[in-house]
Amino acid sequence: MEIGKKIKAGDIRAASRLIRDIEDSIPEAKFTIKHIFPYTGKAQVVGITGSPGAGKSTLVDGLVEANRKRNRTVGVLAVDPTSPFTGGATLGDRIRMQRHAEDPGVFIRSLATRGSLGGLSKAVGDAIHVMDAMGKDIILVETVGTGQQEVEIINYAHTVIVVLVPGMGDEIQAIKAGIMEIADIFVVNKSDREGAGKLQRELMAMLDMSPVAAGGWRPPIVTIGNSFKPEEFEQDIGKLSARIHEHYEFLVSSDLIGDRLRRKTMHELNEALRSSILEPVLNMLVSTGELDRMVEKLLKKESDPCSLAEEVARKYLQECI
Amino acid sequence: MEIGKKIKAGDIRAASRLIRDIEDSIPEAKFTIKHIFPYTGKAQVVGITGSPGAGKSTLVDGLVEANRKRNRTVGVLAVDPTSPFTGGATLGDRIRMQRHAEDPGVFIRSLATRGSLGGLSKAVGDAIHVMDAMGKDIILVETVGTGQQEVEIINYAHTVIVVLVPGMGDEIQAIKAGIMEIADIFVVNKSDREGAGKLQRELMAMLDMSPVAAGGWRPPIVTIGNSFKPEEFEQDIGKLSARIHEHYEFLVSSDLIGDRLRRKTMHELNEALRSSILEPVLNMLVSTGELDRMVEKLLKKESDPCSLAEEVARKYLQECI
Numbered sequence: 152m153e154i155g156k157k158i159k160a161g162d163i164r165a166a167s168r169l170i171r172d173i174e175d176s177i178p179e180a181k182f183t184i185k186h187i188f189p190y191t192g193k194a195q196v197v198g199i200t201g202s203p204g205a206g207k208s209t210l211v212d213g214l215v216e217a218n219r220k221r222n223r224t225v226g227v228l229a230v231d232p233t234s235p236f237t238g239g240a241t242l243g244d245r246i247r248m249q250r251h252a253e254d255p256g257v258f259i260r261s262l263a264t265r266g267s268l269g270g271l272s273k274a275v276g277d278a279i280h281v282m283d284a285m286g287k288d289i290i291l292v293e294t295v296g297t298g299q300q301e302v303e304i305i306n307y308a309h310t311v312i313v314v315l316v317p318g319m320g321d322e323i324q325a326i327k328a329g330i331m332e333i334a335d336i337f338v339v340n341k342s343d344r345e346g347a348g349k350l351q352r353e354l355m356a357m358l359d360m361s362p363v364a365a366g367g368w369r370p371p372i373v374t375i376g377n378s379f380k381p382e383e384f385e386q387d388i389g390k391l392s393a394r395i396h397e398h399y400e401f402l403v404s405s406d407l408i409g410d411r412l413r414r415k416t417m418h419e420l421n422e423a424l425r426s427s428i429l430e431p432v433l434n435m436l437v438s439t440g441e442l443d444r445m446v447e448k449l450l451k452k453e454s455d456p457c458s459l460a461e462e463v464a465r466k467y468l469q470e471c472i
Numbered sequence: 473m474e475i476g477k478k479i480k481a482g483d484i485r486a487a488s489r490l491i492r493d494i495e496d497s498i499p500e501a502k503f504t505i506k507h508i509f510p511y512t513g514k515a516q517v518v519g520i521t522g523s524p525g526a527g528k529s530t531l532v533d534g535l536v537e538a539n540r541k542r543n544r545t546v547g548v549l550a551v552d553p554t555s556p557f558t559g560g561a562t563l564g565d566r567i568r569m570q571r572h573a574e575d576p577g578v579f580i581r582s583l584a585t586r587g588s589l590g591g592l593s594k595a596v597g598d599a600i601h602v603m604d605a606m607g608k609d610i611i612l613v614e615t616v617g618t619g620q621q622e623v624e625i626i627n628y629a630h631t632v633i634v635v636l637v638p639g640m641g642d643e644i645q646a647i648k649a650g651i652m653e654i655a656d657i658f659v660v661n662k663s664d665r666e667g668a669g670k671l672q673r674e675l676m677a678m679l680d681m682s683p684v685a686a687g688g689w690r691p692p693i694v695t696i697g698n699s700f701k702p703e704e705f706e707q708d709i710g711k712l713s714a715r716i717h718e719h720y721e722f723l724v725s726s727d728l729i730g731d732r733l734r735r736k737t738m739h740e741l742n743e744a745l746r747s748s749i750l751e752p753v754l755n756m757l758v759s760t761g762e763l764d765r766m767v768e769k770l771l772k773k774e775s776d777p778c779s780l781a782e783e784v785a786r787k788y789l790q791e792c793i
Binding site for chain 1: 502503505506509510513523524733734737738740741742743744745746747748749750752753754757763766767770771773776777778779780781782784785787788789790
């Protein structure tokens with residue numbers, strides 16, 4: 152069977168290998184992605200972002216459980232170097248994860264965040280496609296967030312959850328600086344800690360001051376208690392899961408889902424253009440030794456990067472540009 | 473006077489305007505950068521990275537002071553959305569910063585982290601060039617770090633300082649996941665807090681296990697106490713300042729400075745190529761409406777991003793590629 156069809160049929164080995172190939176930028180992966188593209192677009196993609204230590208992985212684990220109870224299949228993609236999914240796991244985390252290992256309705260993979268920024272961004276999008284093509288109902292993408300990465304996630308997710316914990320004063324600063332705009336749902340995690348009420352009030356005050364988003368969605372604030380009290384935790388996760396579902400229904404009923412899809416598509420096309428336009432030129436410059444010669448010129452201050460790049464453009468781009 | 477010369481002569485207004493133009497991607501800024509490029513390459517560029525709340529700004533402030541006492545001129549570039557330099561300032565922070573406002577030997581500017589990743593990265597490099605051309609002896613670049621941004625900073629800095637604070641258990645995870653490789657100096661900040669000794673021991677253990685870097689530099693660990701005890705704090709900052717100086721001397725004496733320059737230059741050329749090769753093609757696609765038509769096709773699943781991007785490459789790249 153052709154690999155695209157295998158993945159559509161839910162073949163875990165084929166899907167795992169493709170995600171590894173995507174991560175390692177194996178050229179053949181590109182062709183496989185072409186084949187699975189028609190099968191994509193059905194899953195709800197949920198981004199979960201927040202500082203290291205905010206407890207994102209525990210939430211993801213809870214959400215996996217909650218979705219499985221409703222018979223929804225789940226994909227988990229961890230793009231967080233501190234995530235237990237990715238490797239920085241404590242023993243307790245690992246044991247918790249283990250529960251899902253035998254469940255064919257759950258597919259968990261991680262992507263390393265090293266290497267080029269653009270490359271990672273493209274890999275995240277492609278890995279989501281793989282899980283989507285496998286037919287997962289919901290895909291949870293866990294990214295660590297302070298700055299740019301969590302802004303990237305809006306290019307892929309239908310719903311973005313920003314996870315905060317009490318007692319990290321700088322959270323609010325970070326929110327002011329840009330996370331505010333991307334959150335569809337706020338989670339105040341570890342809400343039994345001191346300062347949870349204050350954090351919640353600050354968030355509400357900020358939401359009150361913010362302009363109402365297109366379509367009138369006001370990000371709800373969900374508080375999640377201690378995961379060592381399983382019953383309460385499960386209840387809280389149930390509420391979060393309901394909010395996620397509501398947000399998707401809101402996107403569909405308000406027709407905003409079209410805007411999000413367009414944004415996702417535009418971003419993806421942009422990444423593809425980078426790899427088909429810029430990369431061949433770079434490869435050419437490397438293989439002919441031209442790149443080295445340019446670097447020497449720059450080190451001697453005989454030219455500047457912008458002038459050299461313009462020369463390259465004149466040489467390799469069609470005259471019409 | 474021509475603007476490049478003005479900046480070289482230390483004209484603060486011209487430099488400030490150029491940095492704003494760089495940030496806003498004003499096309500003319502590109503030409504000015506060409507003119508100042510020959511005047512660059514003299515400053516020591518020091519990257520300071522760490523989580524929000526790690527106290528980076530207080531360190532930067534202390535380093536400004538320490539350098540001014542030795543009559544060295546200083547540039548500060550804040551690329552951190554939570555930095556007091558950038559706007560997320562408490563009143564105390566602002567008052568502290570204010571001291572330097574009247575000192576012509578100090579030039580402080582910030583860059584917003586919103587917008588495209590590539591754009592920001594290029595802006596950081598160009599803003600460093602401006603401060604370098606102004607003749608600043610040392611340029612301190614403050615970036616928030618969890619993931620990719622602090623890996624970016626190695627493309628610009630001679631010396632990278634990773635700032636950690638006790639009591640954030642996930643720090644060590646983050647280090648394991650990639651910061652370790654980029655740190656030239658570790659700072660254990662707020663070292664009067666509980667857990668400082670433990671953090672220091674863990675760092676040392678990790679350094680013991682790490683392969684010795686090229687040239688034999690072992691990143692020193694500098695502990696910095698409470699900034700509310702000015703005398704001790706000043707002493708600690710003095711030690712940090714000495715380590716920064718030593719690292720630069722090490723780079724020069726071991727001839728590793730050449731490698732770092734080459735890496736910086738290569739990165740910069742890469743960014744310039746992106747803007748001269750990829751951007752004209754994107755502009756063409758937008759102005760002809762071709763981009764919109766491609767997005768529609770993708771939304772209807774009539775094609776996939778990779779195939780469309782390859783068509784564009786065949787159309788706009790010279791046949792030789």
